[in-house]
Amino acid sequence: MGRIAAVYDWLDERAAIRSLVRKGLYEAVPVRGAWFYTLGSATLVLILLQLVTGIFLTLVYVPSVTEGWASLNYLKQHDAFGSIVRGIHLWSAYILLFVIGLHMVRTFFSGSYKRPRELNWVTGVGLFILVLVMAITGAFLPWDQAAYWTAVVVTNVPSYTPFIGSFIRALWRGGDFVGPITLTRTFGIHVWLVPAILFPLILAHLALLRKHGEFGSYINYRGAYRRREGVDVPPAPAQRPIEPPYPAVPTDELWAAPLETEDFFPFQTFKDGLVSVVLVIVVFLLAVAIGAPLEPIADPSTTSYTPVPEWFFLPLDELLLLVPQQLIPLVLVLPAGGVLLLLALPFIDRGPERNPFERPAVMVPGAFAVLFVVILTLLGSGRLFNL
Amino acid sequence: MNALAVIGPALHRLAGELPSTAPQGRNIVAAQIAIGSLFSLHILIAGLVSGAAELGPAIEFLGYMRQRRNYDRLAHGLGRFITLYFSVSSTIAILLVTVLLVGYWGHFWTTIVTIGWWPLFIEAWTFVLQVTLAYIWYYTWDPLRGFKGVHMAIGGLLAIASFLQVYMIDVIASYMLTPTNPQNPIRLVLNPTSYPLTVHRTVGNLAYVGFVIGAFCAIRFLRAKKPEDKVFYDWAGSFGVLWGISLTLLQPVVGYSYAKEIQLHAYGSWYKMMYGTLSPLFLWQITLLGIMFLTATLYFARRLRTNGARGAGLLKAMAVGLVLTILLAAQPYHLGLTYDAVAGAGLNRPFWEGGLINPLGSMIPWKVLALMFYTLIAIAAVVWYLRGLPGVVWGAARRGEQRLLMLLAVLTIFMMVTMGFIRENSRAPFLITGEMTIQGQQNIEPTPTPQSGP
Numbered sequence: 001m002g003r004i005a006a007v008y009d010w011l012d013e014r015a016a017i018r019s020l021v022r023k024g025l026y027e028a029v030p031v032r033g034a035w036f037y038t039l040g041s042a043t044l045v046l047i048l049l050q051l052v053t054g055i056f057l058t059l060v061y062v063p064s065v066t067e068g069w070a071s072l073n074y075l076k077q078h079d080a081f082g083s084i085v086r087g088i089h090l091w092s093a094y095i096l097l098f099v100i101g102l103h104m105v106r107t108f109f110s111g112s113y114k115r116p117r118e119l120n121w122v123t124g125v126g127l128f129i130l131v132l133v134m135a136i137t138g139a140f141l142p143w144d145q146a147a148y149w150t151a152v153v154v155t156n157v158p159s160y161t162p163f164i165g166s167f168i169r170a171l172w173r174g175g176d177f178v179g180p181i182t183l184t185r186t187f188g189i190h191v192w193l194v195p196a197i198l199f200p201l202i203l204a205h206l207a208l209l210r211k212h213g214e215f216g217s218y219i220n221y222r223g224a225y226r227r228r229e230g231v232d233v234p235p236a237p238a239q240r241p242i243e244p245p246y247p248a249v250p251t252d253e254l255w256a257a258p259l260e261t262e263d264f265f266p267f268q269t270f271k272d273g274l275v276s277v278v279l280v281i282v283v284f285l286l287a288v289a290i291g292a293p294l295e296p297i298a299d300p301s302t303t304s305y306t307p308v309p310e311w312f313f314l315p316l317d318e319l320l321l322l323v324p325q326q327l328i329p330l331v332l333v334l335p336a337g338g339v340l341l342l343l344a345l346p347f348i349d350r351g352p353e354r355n356p357f358e359r360p361a362v363m364v365p366g367a368f369a370v371l372f373v374v375i376l377t378l379l380g381s382g383r384l385f386n387l
Numbered sequence: 388m389n390a391l392a393v394i395g396p397a398l399h400r401l402a403g404e405l406p407s408t409a410p411q412g413r414n415i416v417a418a419q420i421a422i423g424s425l426f427s428l429h430i431l432i433a434g435l436v437s438g439a440a441e442l443g444p445a446i447e448f449l450g451y452m453r454q455r456r457n458y459d460r461l462a463h464g465l466g467r468f469i470t471l472y473f474s475v476s477s478t479i480a481i482l483l484v485t486v487l488l489v490g491y492w493g494h495f496w497t498t499i500v501t502i503g504w505w506p507l508f509i510e511a512w513t514f515v516l517q518v519t520l521a522y523i524w525y526y527t528w529d530p531l532r533g534f535k536g537v538h539m540a541i542g543g544l545l546a547i548a549s550f551l552q553v554y555m556i557d558v559i560a561s562y563m564l565t566p567t568n569p570q571n572p573i574r575l576v577l578n579p580t581s582y583p584l585t586v587h588r589t590v591g592n593l594a595y596v597g598f599v600i601g602a603f604c605a606i607r608f609l610r611a612k613k614p615e616d617k618v619f620y621d622w623a624g625s626f627g628v629l630w631g632i633s634l635t636l637l638q639p640v641v642g643y644s645y646a647k648e649i650q651l652h653a654y655g656s657w658y659k660m661m662y663g664t665l666s667p668l669f670l671w672q673i674t675l676l677g678i679m680f681l682t683a684t685l686y687f688a689r690r691l692r693t694n695g696a697r698g699a700g701l702l703k704a705m706a707v708g709l710v711l712t713i714l715l716a717a718q719p720y721h722l723g724l725t726y727d728a729v730a731g732a733g734l735n736r737p738f739w740e741g742g743l744i745n746p747l748g749s750m751i752p753w754k755v756l757a758l759m760f761y762t763l764i765a766i767a768a769v770v771w772y773l774r775g776l777p778g779v780v781w782g783a784a785r786r787g788e789q790r791l792l793m794l795l796a797v798l799t800i801f802m803m804v805t806m807g808f809i810r811e812n813s814r815a816p817f818l819i820t821g822e823m824t825i826q827g828q829q830n831i832e833p834t835p836t837p838q839s840g841p
Contacts, residue, residue, distance in 0.1 A: 322643055324751040357453055360773030364633070368766060371637060375586060379644045382582025 023210070025265035028243035030216030030258035034271055037214055039103035041272035042279055044202065046096035047131070049280065053089040054191065056082075061141065063187035065180045068143040069297040076294050087287025093135055095283060097312050100131055108345075108366055111354035112215035115251050118346035120208040123201050125342045130198045132312070137190040139310050143183060148298030149307035151178045151186070157316070160332040178300075213245035216258055218354040223254035234259055252352035314380035315373045321380075338369060415825055418491035423811065425483050427804050432476040434588075434803065438596030439465040440521060440549035441589075442630070444542025451535055461600070461623050462542075466525035473518055492828045495818045503559045505572035510555035513548050520545040550589060557585045563819050564810070565652040579652040583645035590637050595799055597631030600624070602796030605789035618782035624792050625690060625779075629769065631795070632683040636765055639676070639758045649813075653820050656813035661750065662726075665809050670719060672805050673754060677713035679798050680765040684709055686791040687772035693785055696778025698771045705768050712764065716757035720748035 012018045029037065060082060062071045075082035104124065107113060113121030140151045155178060159169040174181025218224045225233045247256035262268070299305070309317040316335065323330050341348075349362045356363050443465035450458025488496040500507060524541050531538040561581040567574050604624035611617045650657040659665050688702035723729045723743040736742025747753055816824045 318644065322640075322647060324755060326752045327755060360776070361770050364770050364773060365766060368633075368636065372640065375637060375641060378586060379583055379641070 025263070025269070027210070027213065027245055027264050028258075028261035029214045029264050029268045030220040031260040031262050031267075032220050033217045034262075034268055035275070036106055037216060037268065038272045038275040039099055039106060040209070042275050043096065043100045043103055044206075045276040046092050046099060046279065046283075047198075047202065049092045049283065050089065050096065050134070051195070053085050053092065056085045057089055058191060063141070063184055065143055065183055065298070068141065068183060069294070072142050072294055076291075083291060084284075084287050087291040088283055090292040091286040091290075092280075092283045093138060094311070095279060096131060097135055099279070100128055104128055105370060109356045109363070110215065110217040111349075111356065111359060113346040113349075114255075114352070114354065115346070115350065116248055117208070117212050117215060120205060120212065121346050122343055123205040123208065125339070126201050127198065127205060129339060130194050130201065134190060134194050134198070135310070135312055137186045137194070139313075140183060140186045141190065142294055143298050144295035145298055145302070145305050146293075146295050146308065148178065148300065149305070150310065150313070151182055153307070153309070153317075153320070154313075155182065157320075157332060160329045162329070211245060212248040215248070215354075218255075218356070220258040220260070221255050221354065222259060223252070223353070224355060226254070255352060255354055308384055309380070311377070311381065314384075315376035318376040318380035415828075418487070418828075419825065422483065422487050422491060423808075425479060425487065426811075427807055429476060429479040429483060430807060431800060431803060432472060432479065434592045434595050435599055436469055436473055436476050437549045437553050438592035438594075439469050440517065441546045442593055442596050443469070444524070444539065444546045447542055448539055451539065457619060457622055460619060461626065463525075463528055464623075465596075465600075466521070466528065469521045470525045473521060477514075477518075492818065492825075494828050495823055498823060499559060499563070499819070502569045503562065503575060506555040506558040506575065510552055513552040513555065516548040517545065517552055520548055553588060553592065554585050557581060557588055560584065564649065564656060564814055566819055566822055580645065580648045583641065583648050587638070587641045587645050590634050590641055591803070594631045594634035594638070595803065597627045597629070597634065598796045598799040600627030601631060601792040603627075605792035608784065609786065609789055614782060621784045622781045624784075624789070625776075625781075628683055628686055628792055628795060629772070631799070632680070632765060633769055635676075635679060636762055636769070639762055643755075643758070653813075656820065659815075660809055660813050665813055667719075668805060668809050670717065672802065672809065673758070674713060674717040675798060675802050675805065677709060677716050677757070677761055679795060679802065680761050680768075681706055681709040681713060682791055682795050682798060684765065684768040686788055686795070687768055687775075689788045689791065690779065690784060691772065691775040693788065694778055694780050694783055696775040698775035702768055702771055705764050705771070708764050709761070712757050712760045715747065716754055716761070718745055718748035718753070720745055720750070 008017070060071050060075060060079075062068055072086065075086055107121065107124065136150075136154055140147050140154075155169055155172050158172065159165040161168055170176065172182065172185060173179070174185055222234050242257045243261055246258065246261070247253075316331065319331050319334065345362070349359065351359070353359050443462045446458050446465065447462035450456070450462060484496070520541060524538070524545050527538060527541065531541075558576050558578070558581050561584045562569070562575055562578050565578050565580045567578045569575050601624045604620040604627060608617060608620035608624060611620055646657065646660070649660070660669050684702055684706045688699050688706060691697070691702065692699035721729045721743060722738055722745055723732065729743045732741065732743040734742070735744060737744050737746055814820050816826060818825055818828075
């Protein structure tokens with residue numbers, strides 16, 4: 001123990017790790033509803049799992065139309081460990097999309113994006129979009145039938161952009177048609193371009209979270225008690241002990257500091273750790289039990305293959321089916337408009353109110369948007385199982 | 388005079404006149420009218436019961452979360468409604484099945500029960516579950532007041548049972564329009580329109596119950612004597628219409644998707660709805676949807692104006708926008724009464740060149756655009772109304788607003804009957820598309836009467 005303490009002291013003298021650990025582990029977080037706050041850390045763990053398994057896969061995968069499918073087929077046929085790693089990569093991506101979506105919905109409904117946490121929301125939206133891009137570009141890489149036809153549909157979507165649509169499509173495809181250059185470029189986007197933006201953005205997101213503290217939910221604050229029948233408003237934060245990083249200023253004093261806090265370690269870390277471990281176990285079990293499918297190699301000349309979109313692509317796929325040809329730019333305009341609105345949200349909804357029931361002007365359109373996506377997904381998935 | 392001397396021969400004469408078996412579809416028009424009208428009535432009540440059983444627990448949960456007594460009172464009222472009207476809806480359903488379907492369309496009923504045995508079996512048990520849970524939910528309201536979590540859990544189970552019950556019937560109804568090879572229950576459940584019909588009906592039932600809450604509360608508001616009752620019914624009417632219109636806003640997307648599946652899997656029915664004999668009704672349906680949005684927007688505007696709350700002026704402007712959109716949506720494409728007349732006038736020639744075509748009446752892009760504008764304007768109206776609500780004093784509403792609430796419920800009932808009529812008649816002459824016709828019900832001969840011995 002003495003030697004370990006000596007090494008720790010040596011490191012602390014040079015890298016100030018004691019204060020870093022203290023800063024990292026002993027900050028206050030709201031108590032009530034803490035299980036909901038585990039979604040952020042679960043997202044981070046799943047992204048790291050993506051990174052680790054992705055690195056392993058690049059050791060085997062060859063980004064070419066002639067070798068790409070063969071390299072993954074080799075894993076499937078001859079390398080049980082590699083096959084599981086690919087399964088983990090796929091299933092953690094699926095669960096990541098679900099968890100990050102839930103994290104965003106929770107943040108939206110709790111009003112956590114409000115002053116002074118606007119930039120945290122903006123970086124979060126950026127992360128959500130980048131994870132989606134990772135998922136979509138990753139779906140091209142196996143270069144099996146599903147990947148090829150996904151590439152055909154997805155690379156065509158940007159062509160609905162006014163004026164420069166054809167240029168963007170040609171840029172991505174590397175020509176008029178999906179082919180070898182499309183795969184090479186998409187591989188570059190998937191393993192270099194997007195991660196190069198994603199990881200700095202994660203750091204920025206975490207730094208901002210640490211600066212302002214976890215907002216939690218309206219139930220943690222005095223503001224929640226204002227309109228309750230027969231319930232007194234608790235004392236002002238000034239009369240209660242406030243621990244860093246609260247109060248998050250400048251903000252409305254009703255929403256500046258939670259009424260009850262606890263240390264991040266061990267209380268919140270236990271919950272975060274438990275949720276993350278459960279998710280990783282679920283991912284592993286799915287990877288072993290189901291694995292990652294690999295269809296026959298891409299064959300652009302086939303007429304018998306019926307493409308089935310990835311589940312996260314279902315809302316867009318349903319839109320593509322429903323929107324008439326004359327109004328097809330809507331397929332691009334609606335999601336793009338949705339992203340712009342998400343980015344602008346903290347600057348549109350600037351009132352201090354956090355209670356979702358008292359913010360109808362934002363909650364109603366938000367709930368419609370969520371319902372719209374859910375219903376499109378349901379309708380799209382219904383068609384997948386038609387017999 | 389001996390009464391038996393009169394009654395006896397009369398009974399013998401009547402026995403000689405009456406048919407020996409059930410009608411078995413011999414009078415096609417009478418059967419269609421009887422079954423169609425009773426089914427409409429059944430759906431109008433059953434939709435309300437199912438919607439209330441799904442919405443009631445949700446309102447109770449909302450009230451618990453928001454600590455508002457009004458919500459609890461409204462949810463309790465819905466519970467009371469379910470216990471009162473469940474049996475009415477069930478009686479009609481039993482009458483439909485045991486008398487009309489077996490009597491008029493026995494061949495069809497035997498076939499559909501054979502094919503859809505599993506969904507109907509599950510439906511029967513969810514029916515038992517639903518009625519059991521509905522009574523427990525309502526009658527344990529006060530005894531379980533100290534255990535609200537348990538009570539809300541019972542409500543949650545009731546909502547699930549109600550959804551499953553509707554879903555199973557939707558499987559049968561959708562199968563009749565887009566039949567699959569019925570080798571097993573999964574194939575039956577996954578027929579192409581089962582999914583969109585279920586989403587469409589679930590959302591529709593929830594919206595419908597909202598509008599009926601609005602109308603019911605409007606009537607009670609006008610009759611209320613106590614100020615606290617006026618406050619409650621004013622608030623509950625507003626809540627109902629907000630709920631109803633918010634869910635109706637989803638219907639253009641869901642309905643469009645449903646129509647798309649019909650186009651892909653039952654083209655004949657789709658053609659009849661969009662271009663054939665049912666297209667005027669479809670046009671009326673799109674127009675009616677706009678009128679519903681308009682009525683709700685007018686209610687929002689008037690309710691805010693009554694208390695001088697902010698937003699009434701903008702809501703009136705939105706109502707004008709909706710009127711213009713309705714005028715666009717209501718345009719017919721063919722200006723002739725028959726397709727032959729349109730073809731005779733040059734088919735695709737617009738009316739200003741002597742033809743009978745009105746390009747503004749085309750589905751794509753104009754009606755699709757109109758549907759989008761309906762939705763966007765109505766979403767904006769809901770948001771603006773909600774923004775103005777803090778300025779509203781409950782209990783101060785005027786008669787005009789209450790009339791609009793009643794009108795909305797009437798329009799919703801029109802909409803439901805119209806939709807049901809279109810869907811059922813789009814299959815005609817089939818009862819099961821491509822498999823069994825209404826006329827085919829006549830071919831069933833009654834079992835021969837046993838002859839007396841030699």
